[in-house]
Amino acid sequence: MTDAPPATPPLVALHDIHKTFGAVSALRGVSIDVQPGETFALLGDNAAGKSTLMKVLTGVYQPDRGFIELDGQRTEFPTPSASRDQGVEMVYQDFALADNLDVRSNIFLGREPQKNILGPLLKIIDRKKMEAETKRVLERLDIPINPRLKVKRLSGGQRQAVAIGRALAFDARLIIMDEPTANLSVAKVDKLIEVTQRLKDLGIAVIIITHRLDEAFAVADRFAVMRQGQVVGRFRVGDVSEAQVAHLISHGTLDDYVDNGSGIPEERRKIGSTSSMDVVDAVAARGSKGGNGS
Amino acid sequence: MSLTMDNIKTKLGPADLKDGTAATKIKRFIGDYGIIVLFVVILLVLAAAAPNFLTLNNIVNVVRQSSIIGLIALGMTFIMITAGIDLSVGSIVGLAGMTFALLAPASGGAFWLPLIVGLGVGLLVGFLSAALVVWGAILPFLATLATMAIARTAVLVMTNGQVVSGLSGPAEWLGSGFIGPVPVPVIIFLIAAIICEFVLSRTKFGSHVYAVGGNEESAKKVGISTGRVLFAVYLIGGVTAALGGLVLTARLDGAAPVAGTGYELQVIAAVVIGGTSLFGGVGTIRGTVIGVLLLGVVMNGMNLLGVSSYYQQGVQGIILVLAVLLNRWKSD
Amino acid sequence: MGMRPKIAAAVAMLAAGALTLTGCGGNGSASSSEAAGKSYNIGVVVLDLQDPDLAHMTDAMKKTADEKGVKLNITDSKKDVGSELNQVEDLLTRQVDAVIMQPLDGEASQNAAKRVIAANVPLFILSTEFAEGADVGYKSYIGVDDTVAGEMQAEYLNKALPEGGNIVFAAGIYGASWTDRRKNGFDSKINKNFKVVAEFQAKGSRDDAKRNMEDTLQRFGAGQIDAVVANNDEMAIGAASAIADAGRTAEFKAVVGVDGTEPALQDIKAGTMSATVRQDSAGQGAKAVEVVTDFLKGGNVENRYTLPFTLITKDNLSEFLK
Numbered sequence: 001m002t003d004a005p006p007a008t009p010p011l012v013a014l015h016d017i018h019k020t021f022g023a024v025s026a027l028r029g030v031s032i033d034v035q036p037g038e039t040f041a042l043l044g045d046n047a048a049g050k051s052t053l054m055k056v057l058t059g060v061y062q063p064d065r066g067f068i069e070l071d072g073q074r075t076e077f078p079t080p081s082a083s084r085d086q087g088v089e090m091v092y093q094d095f096a097l098a099d100n101l102d103v104r105s106n107i108f109l110g111r112e113p114q115k116n117i118l119g120p121l122l123k124i125i126d127r128k129k130m131e132a133e134t135k136r137v138l139e140r141l142d143i144p145i146n147p148r149l150k151v152k153r154l155s156g157g158q159r160q161a162v163a164i165g166r167a168l169a170f171d172a173r174l175i176i177m178d179e180p181t182a183n184l185s186v187a188k189v190d191k192l193i194e195v196t197q198r199l200k201d202l203g204i205a206v207i208i209i210t211h212r213l214d215e216a217f218a219v220a221d222r223f224a225v226m227r228q229g230q231v232v233g234r235f236r237v238g239d240v241s242e243a244q245v246a247h248l249i250s251h252g253t254l255d256d257y258v259d260n261g262s263g264i265p266e267e268r269r270k271i272g273s274t275s276s277m278d279v280v281d282a283v284a285a286r287g288s289k290g291g292n293g294s
Numbered sequence: 295m296s297l298t299m300d301n302i303k304t305k306l307g308p309a310d311l312k313d314g315t316a317a318t319k320i321k322r323f324i325g326d327y328g329i330i331v332l333f334v335v336i337l338l339v340l341a342a343a344a345p346n347f348l349t350l351n352n353i354v355n356v357v358r359q360s361s362i363i364g365l366i367a368l369g370m371t372f373i374m375i376t377a378g379i380d381l382s383v384g385s386i387v388g389l390a391g392m393t394f395a396l397l398a399p400a401s402g403g404a405f406w407l408p409l410i411v412g413l414g415v416g417l418l419v420g421f422l423s424a425a426l427v428v429w430g431a432i433l434p435f436l437a438t439l440a441t442m443a444i445a446r447t448a449v450l451v452m453t454n455g456q457v458v459s460g461l462s463g464p465a466e467w468l469g470s471g472f473i474g475p476v477p478v479p480v481i482i483f484l485i486a487a488i489i490c491e492f493v494l495s496r497t498k499f500g501s502h503v504y505a506v507g508g509n510e511e512s513a514k515k516v517g518i519s520t521g522r523v524l525f526a527v528y529l530i531g532g533v534t535a536a537l538g539g540l541v542l543t544a545r546l547d548g549a550a551p552v553a554g555t556g557y558e559l560q561v562i563a564a565v566v567i568g569g570t571s572l573f574g575g576v577g578t579i580r581g582t583v584i585g586v587l588l589l590g591v592v593m594n595g596m597n598l599l600g601v602s603s604y605y606q607q608g609v610q611g612i613i614l615v616l617a618v619l620l621n622r623w624k625s626d
Numbered sequence: 627m628g629m630r631p632k633i634a635a636a637v638a639m640l641a642a643g644a645l646t647l648t649g650c651g652g653n654g655s656a657s658s659s660e661a662a663g664k665s666y667n668i669g670v671v672v673l674d675l676q677d678p679d680l681a682h683m684t685d686a687m688k689k690t691a692d693e694k695g696v697k698l699n700i701t702d703s704k705k706d707v708g709s710e711l712n713q714v715e716d717l718l719t720r721q722v723d724a725v726i727m728q729p730l731d732g733e734a735s736q737n738a739a740k741r742v743i744a745a746n747v748p749l750f751i752l753s754t755e756f757a758e759g760a761d762v763g764y765k766s767y768i769g770v771d772d773t774v775a776g777e778m779q780a781e782y783l784n785k786a787l788p789e790g791g792n793i794v795f796a797a798g799i800y801g802a803s804w805t806d807r808r809k810n811g812f813d814s815k816i817n818k819n820f821k822v823v824a825e826f827q828a829k830g831s832r833d834d835a836k837r838n839m840e841d842t843l844q845r846f847g848a849g850q851i852d853a854v855v856a857n858n859d860e861m862a863i864g865a866a867s868a869i870a871d872a873g874r875t876a877e878f879k880a881v882v883g884v885d886g887t888e889p890a891l892q893d894i895k896a897g898t899m900s901a902t903v904r905q906d907s908a909g910q911g912a913k914a915v916e917v918v919t920d921f922l923k924g925g926n927v928e929n930r931y932t933l934p935f936t937l938i939t940k941d942n943l944s945e946f947l948k
Contacts (some may be wrong), residue, residue, distance in 0.1 A: 100575030112501055
């Protein structure tokens with residue numbers, strides 16, 4: 001139940017991260033690492049510590065103990081923008097879009113490119129550049145959307161594309177996706193597979209935070225299971241069954257796991273619309289590289 | 295800002311296809327241009343009904359009258375785009391105007407000094423509102439209801455409730471002077487409107503104002519300092535209201551402790567007529583200028599036609615309702 | 627615990643009331659036997675002793691009191707309802723024989739007035755009337771009737787323009803008693819050869835009056851308007867300012883206000899306004915002391931004494947300019 005130590009230095013590694021809020025220990029010595037171009041899933045129940053861990057990685061929280069390595073070099077993310085400057089981008093569960101603004105403004109929200117007019121003191125937004133970049137980024141994702149459309153008129157999938165495009169526009173090396181299907185009206189895993197595959201092709205690493213097994217199994221190369229502020233297991237997809245992971249999520253150990261064919265707790269089976277057979281198919285489809293995007 | 299047919303057609307996503315019906319297009323056209331159409335219709339009707347309406351004299355008159363409400367409405371547009379509101383602007387008009395009136399006669403040659411102090415007073419009230427909204431996390435409606443009362447009290451205390459009358463020459467020029475054929479208040483309003491339009495539509499800050507009004511949480515998540523944006527808009531609101539107060543005082547050659555009472559409602563009405571949403575995220579300075587002029591023209595027209603004061607407020611109300619209904623069909 | 631201060635206050639009030647009662651009774655019996663020799667003590671609460679106009683009024687009151695041989699305790703409320711009540715209570719504690727009160731507000735000051743009534747001290751109201759229907763049992767109101775102000779504006783115009791003319795009327799706030807009374811007074815006395823060609827509501831403000839007058843000037847050309855009548859001076863000043871800005875001052879034979887404020891007097895001096903009518907504060911004060919003294923000496927007093935306004939024009943301006 002351990003994953004093989006990777007040969008190349010990880011893109012990002014979190015070492016022994018501790019974080020306490022008052023009397024609550026949210027993180028109790030968590031270590032994970034993500035390889036360049038890898039898709040990594042962080043599984044666990046609510047309050048397992050997934051979000052807190054990602055907030056440490058994106059500079060929202062500072063760890064009480066432990067440290068972060070980037071390309072094998074120890075680093076610090078004192079602010080969210082410090083983290084973004086290093087190519088770590090977050091795609092929020094709600095996509096963090098402003099409905100009243102158009103696509104290009106959302107992609108560049110908070111980081112609008114500017115140009116000087118009448119000297120260096122007077123700067124205006126460079127909308128031409130925004131538009132060109134937006135087109136370029138959405139083309140890379142192969143999800144063309146008119147850059148001047150208001151976001152309120154987009155579908156759920158298009159909105160997600162804008163949110164991911166926002167990360168791509170700033171040369172992300174690692175994109176963290178928080179519950180990526182939670183805000184899609186049609187919770188289709190295949191869309192997510194398509195997108196993560198595209199990111200992988202672009203050489204961008206992805207961390208997916210999720211409590212959905214089907215999602216993790218469908219898109220991830222490796223995943224870690226978190227429970228009560230600790231990592232209780234690290235796996236390569238294919239090394240374990242969904243049933244085993246489900247048991248791990250709710251019990252924190254596989255020691256008492258009995259494979260009786262109905263190991264998936266009832267509530268977990270209900271979560272995803274895809275059956276485990278579908279997932280296997282999906283993984284297979286992805287494995288055959290390029291595929292038809294299922 | 296509105297979409298041309300061309301770029302709607304390019305790369306249609308599934309969400310765009312639904313909006314192509316003729317009925318939707320007509321609705322959207324009315325939503326986008328209805329106020330301008332309404333404005334033109336009103337102009338035509340008044341030009342036909344009131345012989346003195348379309349004279350140069352009267353046009354100058356209307357724009358000059360509108361410039362004070364207009365100045366205040368500029369700042370209010372920023373605030374309302376962030377989904378806020380500022381009820382204190384009328385009191386700021388009174389307070390800044392009174393400060394100016396008290397200092398102006400004593401200032402001698404340094405006529406700019408009372409102007410600076412007056413604007414500073416507006417900034418101060420704006421700062422107080424912003425502090426309550428941002429640091430105190432109090433709803434803008436309540437926060438500015440409080441600053442409205444505080445600022446008005448300050449005016450009354452300053453003067454013991456008395457009218458202050460008689461300013462110095464340069465101060466009067468601010469209200470009654472002309473540069474060429476254009477009244478000074480109109481020039482001040484125009485310059486301020488151009489600056490505000492530029493800031494709101496062209497700068498990073500302007501874009502963040504829309505973002506905060508559209509989705510404050512999202513704006514925070516992408517790293518926009520929403521507190522700073524909110525602070526800025528209330529400060530802008532304070533300054534433009536104070537500027538309105540200075541021009542009003544100059545125009546009336548004096549300040550009354552009740553000056554500006556009720557202005558907040560006129561200003562909010564003008565801004566809403568101009569297409570700004572009370573829920574934030576939507577609005578333009580261009581729209582506000584049209585809203586202000588529309589209201590000003592209607593009031594002027596009714597006076598020219600000899601419509602009784604009894605009906606005038608009612609007509610304003612009807613226009614407000616019309617505008618809100620039209621804005622419902624806006625395309626964005 | 628919460629009850630105790632209340633009880634204490636009630637006891638104190640009862641005690642004060644009892645003292646005042648006995649004081650009053652004493653006076654009552656005394657007035658019949660030793661009428662002329664008795665010195666009365668009258669408590670006065672005015673709005674603000676710093677106000678020059680009110681200072682003028684209290685001077686007149688003191689003068690009348692000296693003549694009548696009564697003593698005045700003059701205090702002011704500094705335009706605050708709380709201190710108004712305090713001043714009234716202090717006067718009651720000092721066992722004054724009567725209270726003259728210039729209420730701060732037709733509504734909010736009723737409390738203080740009722741305190742006086744409850745203490746059985748005769749109450750006289752000066753210059754500001756209580757709201758209509760107020761259940762306050764004062765002996766007399768001494769002040770002005772706004773109707774008279776309107777009548778005097780009309781009489782001034784009748785005299786200044788015997789040939790009549792066209793009037794623009796700047797009304798205050800429709801429905802407010804000062805506006806309605808002044809307007810009714812004007813309508814009842816103005817000659818038939820005058821015509822109100824335009825009327826606007828300017829809410830008593832210079833701002834609204836100027837804006838409306840600007841529009842009205844656009845509507846009427848030279849020679850189409852002869853006079854402006856405003857329900858108060860601020861509106862008259864606003865209208866006059868619009869007229870002056872348009873360079874049409876010479877066309878207007880009269881611009882008339884009410885109140886006699888300092889800026890209005892300056893406008894009369896400058897020739898942009900022609901007349902205003904002013905309350906005679908000194909006259910009101912003197913009359914109040916006179917009425918109260920009569921009452922205390924056992925005379926009959928009327929429920930209402932209204933005093934005339936004073937017309938101020940360029941001719942008598944010097945008497946009023948500071």
